[in-house]
Amino acid sequence: MADxxxxxxxxxxxxxxxxxxxxxLIIFVLFALxxxxxxxxxxxxxxxxxxxxxxxxxxxxxLDLLVGYGALVSFGHAAFMGIGAYAVGILASHGFxxxxxxxxxALAASALFAWLTGIVCLRTRGVYFIMITLAFGQMAFFTxxxxxxxxxxxxxxxxxxxxxxxxxxxSSDRALYYVTLLCLIAVYVFCRSLVTSRFGRVFRGARENAxxxxxxxYDVYRYQLVAYVIAGMIAGLSGFLLANATNFVxxxxxxxxxxxxLLIMIILGGIGSLNGAIxxxxxxxxxxxxxxxxxxxxxxxxxxxxxxxVVFVPGGLLGIxxxxxxxxxxx
Amino acid sequence: MSAxxxxxxxxxxxxxxxxxxLIAAGLTLVFxxxxxxxxxxxxQYMLGAYLAVMFYALTGSFVLALVLALIAALAxxxxxxxxxxxxxxxxxxxxxxxxxxxxxxxxxxxxxxLWGAAPLSLPVPEALSGSVQLMPGLLYPVWRxxxxxxxxxxxxxxxxxxxxxxxxxxxxxGSTHAPIVSALGVDIRRLFTIVFGFGAMLAGxxxxxxxxxxxxxxxxxxxxxxxxxxxIVIGGIGSIRxxxxxxxxxxxxxxxxxxxxxxxxxxxxxxxxxxxxxxxLASMLIYVLMALVLYFRPAGLFPxxxx
Numbered sequence: 001m002a003d004x005x006x007x008x009x010x011x012x013x014x015x016x017x018x019x020x021x022x023x024x025l026i027i028f029v030l031f032a033l034x035x036x037x038x039x040x041x042x043x044x045x046x047x048x049x050x051x052x053x054x055x056x057x058x059x060x061x062x063l064d065l066l067v068g069y070g071a072l073v074s075f076g077h078a079a080f081m082g083i084g085a086y087a088v089g090i091l092a093s094h095g096f097x098x099x100x101x102x103x104x105x106a107l108a109a110s111a112l113f114a115w116l117t118g119i120v121c122l123r124t125r126g127v128y129f130i131m132i133t134l135a136f137g138q139m140a141f142f143t144x145x146x147x148x149x150x151x152x153x154x155x156x157x158x159x160x161x162x163x164x165x166x167x168x169x170x171s172s173d174r175a176l177y178y179v180t181l182l183c184l185i186a187v188y189v190f191c192r193s194l195v196t197s198r199f200g201r202v203f204r205g206a207r208e209n210a211x212x213x214x215x216x217x218y219d220v221y222r223y224q225l226v227a228y229v230i231a232g233m234i235a236g237l238s239g240f241l242l243a244n245a246t247n248f249v250x251x252x253x254x255x256x257x258x259x260x261x262l263l264i265m266i267i268l269g270g271i272g273s274l275n276g277a278i279x280x281x282x283x284x285x286x287x288x289x290x291x292x293x294x295x296x297x298x299x300x301x302x303x304x305x306x307x308x309x310v311v312f313v314p315g316g317l318l319g320i321x322x323x324x325x326x327x328x329x330x331x
Numbered sequence: 332m333s334a335x336x337x338x339x340x341x342x343x344x345x346x347x348x349x350x351x352x353l354i355a356a357g358l359t360l361v362f363x364x365x366x367x368x369x370x371x372x373x374x375q376y377m378l379g380a381y382l383a384v385m386f387y388a389l390t391g392s393f394v395l396a397l398v399l400a401l402i403a404a405l406a407x408x409x410x411x412x413x414x415x416x417x418x419x420x421x422x423x424x425x426x427x428x429x430x431x432x433x434x435x436x437x438x439x440x441x442x443x444x445l446w447g448a449a450p451l452s453l454p455v456p457e458a459l460s461g462s463v464q465l466m467p468g469l470l471y472p473v474w475r476x477x478x479x480x481x482x483x484x485x486x487x488x489x490x491x492x493x494x495x496x497x498x499x500x501x502x503x504x505g506s507t508h509a510p511i512v513s514a515l516g517v518d519i520r521r522l523f524t525i526v527f528g529f530g531a532m533l534a535g536x537x538x539x540x541x542x543x544x545x546x547x548x549x550x551x552x553x554x555x556x557x558x559x560x561x562x563i564v565i566g567g568i569g570s571i572r573x574x575x576x577x578x579x580x581x582x583x584x585x586x587x588x589x590x591x592x593x594x595x596x597x598x599x600x601x602x603x604x605x606x607x608x609x610x611x612l613a614s615m616l617i618y619v620l621m622a623l624v625l626y627f628r629p630a631g632l633f634p635x636x637x638x
Contacts, residue, residue, distance in 0.1 A: 073425065120622060124629045127368070127424070131564040132625050134557070135618035142618075146611030256557060260432060267429045297444050303437030310430040311418045 023275045024188060031181050035174055047173045048245065053285050054180045055241045058187050060265045060277040062234035067263070068272030069195050070227055071207040075130045076117075076137025077262050080110045080232045082144060082254030084239025089156040089249035099162040099170075103240055110236025111229050113140070118228035122221055137259055144251040155250025162244055170244060180241050184278075187234055191274055194230070203227050268309060270316030279317055335469050340590045341583065346475050348582025349482025353537035354555060355562040355574040356489060357530020363506030363569025365523045367416065368424050370431035373556025374438040375531045379404045379538025380547040381442055384451050393456035400539050401532055408531025412524055420520075435553070443549045450546035478540050485533065486575055493571055502526055506569040558585075561617055565624050567631030577632060581617050588616040 031054065038046040059081055066072040087106035096102060117136040124132055150156045161170040170176050194200050206213045206220045213220050243249050252258070261284070269280020287305070291298035313319050358372045382400035390396055415434065419426055454460075455474045462470040493499035501522055504512045513519040538552075545551065562581050566573025593609035600608070624632060 067425070120626055124625050127362075127568065128564060128625055128629055128631075131560060132622055135561075135621045135625075138557075138618045139615045139622075142611050142615040145614075146607065148607055257553070260428075263425070264429050264432060267425050271425065297440050299436045299440035300444065303433040303435070303440070306433030306436070307415055307430045310422075310426050310433070311415070314422065314426065 024278075027275070027278055028181070028185055028188075031184070035177060044173055047177050049285075049289060051173075051177050051180050051241075051245050053282050054177075054184045055238050055245060056262070056265065056285060057278045057281040058180075058184055058238040058241070059235045059262055060269075060281045061184075061187055061191050061274055062231040062238070063262050064266045064271065064274060064277040065191055065195070065227060065234075066231045067266060068277075069200065069204050069207065070224060072122075072224065072228065073130045073263070074121075074133045074228075074231075075256065075259050075263070076133040076135070076140070077231075077235055078256070078258035079137040079140035079254045080114065080235035081239035081242060081258070082140060082249075082251070083110045083113055084236035085243035085249045085253050086144060086147075086150070086156075086239075087236075088162060088240055088243035089158060090150055092158050092162070093150065093156065097160065097163055098166065099164045099240075102162055103237075106236050106240040107233050110239070111233045114229045114232025115225070118225045118232075122224050122228065134256060134259070137254065137256055141251055141254040141256070144254055151250070153251060155248060155252070158243065158247040158249070161247065162240075176241075176245060180245070183237060183241060187237070188274060188278075191234075195274075199223065199226075264306065268306070268316055270318030273318055276316055276318040283317055335466075336590070337587075338465075338469065339471065340587055342471060342475065342479070344583035344586035345579065346479050346482075346582070347586055348579035349479055349486070350537050350541055351555070351558055351562050351582055352486060352575050352578035353482055353540075354534045354559040355566070355578050356486075356571060357527075357533045358559050359563040359566070359569055359571065359574045360502065360506070360526050361523075361530050362563065364502060364509065364519075364526055365420055366424075366509075367420065368427040368431070369416070370428060370556065371411065371434040371438070372530070372534055372559065373552030374435050375404060375408060375534035375552070376538040376555060377442065377547075377549070377552035378407060378438065379535030380453070380542040380545075380551065381446060381451070381538075382535070383539040383542050384446075384453050384547055387453055393454075396453075397539055401536060404535025404538075405528050405532040408535075409524065409528045411531070412527045416527070417520075420523075439549045439553075448549060450548040452546055453542040455543040474543055478544075481540060485536070489571060498522070498525070558617070561621050563631075565621055565631055567634040570631070570633045573631055573633030581620075584620055585613075585617050588613040592616070 031050065034050050035043070035047060059077065062080075063074060063077045066074050066077075084106040087109050088102045091097070091102045091105060113136075117133070121129055121132045121136065145153050161176065164170065170179060195204065202213060202218050202220075203223050205216075206218070206223060210220050239253065242253065265281040265284045266277045267280070268284055269278065270276030288298070288302065291301050295301075309316070313323070315322065354372065354376055357375075358369065361367050361369050361372070379400055382403045383396050386396035386399040386403075387393060390399070411434065415430060419430055459473045459477055462472050463476070465471050493502060501512060501517055505517075505519055505522055509519055512522075558581065562577045563574055565581070566575070566577030589610075592613040593605050596605035596609050596612070628634075
């Protein structure tokens with residue numbers, strides 16, 4: 001499993017290639033325009049749906065950092081989201097409803113969890129890594145379920161969104177929407193500069209051949225641990241946003257099914273591409289929403305769709321667009 | 332914590348253990364031979380249970396239902412292999428994960444569509460429905476003993492098949508040195524189809540046997556699938572012996588943990604804390620066990636030789 005995705009990750013394009021910037025630019029401009037479109041339709045529905053897409057995109061980006069660029073397939077990634085969300089919920093129930101308190105705590109808690117579990121997980125490789133991250137994810141899930149003072153299995157409803165420095169800045173759906181968009185852009189830019197940095201090149205090198213990187217004098221374990229902690233923190237941020245968007249925190253946020261869905265989002269979009277993570281997340285959530293509007297049995301359509309995508313387009317949705325582009329150019 | 336209760340819970344743990352083994356055996360062979368991660372193995376177990384309910388309703392006989400459901404589970408396994416999995420060999424594991432996840436989604440929903448979301452039940456066959464007295468003051472349901480017995484029987488059969496027969500030899504060789512076996516003129520794809528169908532049937536068998544005890548409902552395969560993965564990882568991937576020992580270990584640890592965690596914790600903490608911490612600790616016990624095993628033996632307890 002060390003070779004996961006190694007053969008399908010596109011070579012990072014030279015920094016000057018315009019196409020590298022066109023797609024993210026289009027995506028972010030589209031996101032920025034949605035609230036204006038929303039005025040003419042069911043605004044709160046549209047805003048909450050797209051906010052959700054952006055929040056999960058942030059988590060998917062962080063997962064793609066590990067899976068796509070490091071071949072570290074984490075099956076417990078939802079735990080970090082859950083920890084971020086619970087930090088908001090638990091603090092709020094004790095009267096600390098300010099983001100200046102809860103955001104640092106959410107980031108620190110998810111980073112700490114990532115560091116402690118990463119020390120153990122990164123001793124293993126491949127399928128064993130998948131399973132041990134699953135194990136830690138499940139431990140987090142059961143811990144959350146047993147937090148009787150904070151709702152146990154039923155979860156915890158938040159009275160109101162986080163304030164910022166005492167100000168009620170997030171109370172409107174639109175404000176939360178744009179804050180989420182800003183977070184998404186910041187995370188995207190950060191991830192992008194990370195993977196092209198020297199750090200990122202060592203990390204990606206370890207994906208291709210860990211032994212070679214070790215021989216070259218790099219402490220691969222430390223690079224991977226740092227990346228794991230960073231990814232955990234970013235997922236913690238998405239958890240913080242999710243708790244604010246839904247005003248609700250529950251153990252279900254940490255379930256292994258949720259971790260599986262995150263993996264599917266990035267595979268659907270095309271692994272090892274930050275754009276793919278966003279495209280895949282949007283496709284997954286929007287398709288789910290759209291199909292569910294047709295029939296309650298939408299999973300009977302969605303399931304075979306996933307199978308067809310895998311069998312016929314190995315590169316995910318971005319693979320389709322690349323294939324189409326090649327065809328167009330090739331005539 | 333009386334001796335009787337301990338004995339009963341040990342038997343229950345054993346019963347969960349053999350059930351897990353039936354599921355894990357197919358999973359570990361498929362993974363060992365073809366390097367294929369089949370998340371849809373759990374729905375085979377669910378399907379076994381549903382098919383048994385359906386055939387029982389049609390025929391009114393448990394034995395007939397068992398036989399027909401086994402055949403149908405085998406046929407369905409082969410059908411899945413033919414339609415989907417065949418196209419994914421040699422692709423990377425993430426492709427397996429997403430495709431089989433899609434199959435889970437479809438089948439869980441299809442079952443809900445066909446049989447409804449409400450749990451169904453299958454009666455215990457009349458002749459085996461009572462309880463027996465194992466020792467004074469201890470009555471134990473016969474059917475649970477039948478599950479333990481049949482599970483151990485299948486394990487023995489599988490052991491003989493894998494270690495003594497020609498096809499077992501090929502499977503063992505294939506799970507460690509697939510390219511060489513293939514170069515020696517063995518059609519490894521056909522071998523895999525056989526292994527796959529057989530594994531699907533075993534999972535179906537587990538579902539049929541447990542149906543009289545558990546309620547038969549959509550999604551019942553999902554949690555047991557995760558347990559089966561824990562089993563094959565602890566046991567060492569591709570190793571039948573490892574799967575057997577790990578399955579019994581997990582079955583016992585899980586069952587005994589759930590029954591006695593609170594009592595044990597109570598000996599060194601207050602009763603109310605123990606009641607809060609106990610259940611959570613009990614549910615994560617097997618994951619703690621897995622993390623510990625992988626930390627000290629990253630390839631599992633009984634790694635298949637040559638991997």
